[in-house]
Amino acid sequence: MAEITYRNASCIYENSDSLAVDSLNLDIEDGEFVVLVGPSGSGKSTALRMLAGLEDIDEGSISIGGRDMTGVPSKDRDIAMVFQNYALYPNKTVAENMGFALKMRGVGTEERRRKVEDAAKVLDLTEFLDRKPGKLSGGQRQRVAMGRAIVREPQVFCMDEPLSNLDAKLRVQTRTEIAALQRRLGTTTVYVTHDQVEAMTMGDRVAVLKKGRLQQFSTPNELYDRPANAFVAGFIGSPAMNLLTSRVVDDGIVIGETVVPVERERISALHAAGIDTVTAGIRPEQFEITEGEGVEAVVELVEELGSESYVYTRIPKSGNQVVARSLTRTPARLADTIRLRKREGTVHLFHPETGERVGD
Incomplete structure (x- = not known):
């Protein structure tokens, strides 16, 4: 089980006068797709990085599957991160990129190849396994980054604006693919975006943040039909x-x-x-x-x-x-x-x- 709980979780950057994330409380269910959305500087990426262990929790706590993550290194949290810039190795093939984390964990060659091939089928990447990232389109590179996360079979996917570098048409196509894939895998997913349309179309529930504080955490329909305050009302809807x-x-x-x-x-x-x-x-x-x-x-x-x-x-x-x-x-x-x-x-x-x- 991979429920995620934020309890009064706060983070402040050095030499800053205000909290980047201020007493965040969220209860995310096992298998749920939750989107963190807000304008620049709202704390959404910081909240995700706190979950992934890339930022310290200065106050409060975050737990995954009932286990307190305070002080637990990122590598021991059983999460997989998908970044905005893909972060692929240009000198490695698609298959090598997807299987690299498994190789570093000592997974055998045969098992590693099986997992990579299974993920490639899911992501429609089988014919590209021997190519280098430089020979792929932006959407294909993003699917490779997704595949690298999938083969690890983590408890939690953390996705930090993974579609920001794609053009408008490809964004629509890829967000549909990501949402469908998450439903198929059933892996708890926390997804960060500044695009409220993306948030409303992908998330089971959406957390709207402003200046580090949670404004409302609810289903897309509830956010649209009954916004908790004027900020949410003005932010949600296009x-x-x-x-x-x-x-x-x-x-x-x-x-x-x-x-x-x-x-x-x-x-x-x-x-x-x-x-x-x-x-x-x-x-x-x-x-x-x-x-x-x-x-x-x-x-x-x-x-x-x-x-x-x-x-x-x-x-x-x-x-x-x-x-x-x-x-x-x-x-x-x-x-x-x-x-x-x-x-x-x-x-x-x-x-x-x-x-x-x-x-x-």
């Missing part, structure tokens, strides 16, 4: 959720000069808490362009994607930017004044100062 500073009135919230209805019990909860201004979160797909009533907005950009389009607008008086999705090609043009009406769906409410979810 385009991001519209976050608008809005005045609270008896019937809902005011956007521009239009009242957008909100459930009465939620408004009552805000009034009871003395909150008269909120940060309102509304997804782009919840707005539609209309010729009738709605929020007046000026078009700043139209992003045509073929099957749908996104209209980027500015509300004149408040200055708030609002993005709306249209499932048909929109006739709106730059500098047009249009009306946006909210479709059915939740209006997310966040405290204007703390950013925490309120009114539920």
